[in-house]
Amino acid sequence: AQSVAQPEDQVNVAEGNPLTVKCTYSVSGNPYLFWYVQYPNRGLQFLLKYITGDNLVKGSYGFEAEFNKSQTSFHLKKPSALVSDSALYFCAVRGAQAGTALIFGKGTTLSVSS
């Protein structure tokens, strides 16, 4: 069975500092990995994904994530946080088999202070 763990319920960072939101996964075969962001009272918005290729994936709003197969991790990063990045972030995984669904982590609340 596939699963996702986001070990931190909340991450606090000062504006301008780098941020990292952690994610580890478990899936059979090659993983398809995703990050989504959710702002208050809104749906989830797609940020970036890793399917294959370069382990460092760049996405929307200056975010990037690094796929580490040996550590089964897919941490979300940004070099310089903005107050507007404050939101709920979800990591998700699915197997490479066609037609499978995304399984989401519990989410990590990112709070960026000015």
Place this chain on the structure above:
Amino acid sequence: DAGVIQSPRHEVTEMGQEVTLRCKPISGHNSLFWYRQTMMRGLELLIYFNNNVPIDDSGMPEDRFSAKMPNASFSTLKIQPSEPRDSAVYFCAWRTNSGNTIYFGEGSWLTVV
């Protein structure tokens, strides 16, 4: 905005009433998903369809929940009878025929009192 319509956006209903949530995804998708979000349980996959056929409904919590996809452009999630513990945000999501990314609607915010 990835072009899906979920309705109603907000619903408050009394316990025991029937609730029907609707989703109209963009054209060109082949997979549709219903997720539920609560504070306690996070995002849970309820059911998903491929080419309008239900593939996995193991996430549907009870027989009170049912979902249909009569055609490629419309799906419903029904709760009958509703209970206060069904209060949550229900998201419809879809994956396009040509991609791997799943896109979410804005959700239906259900409160059962």
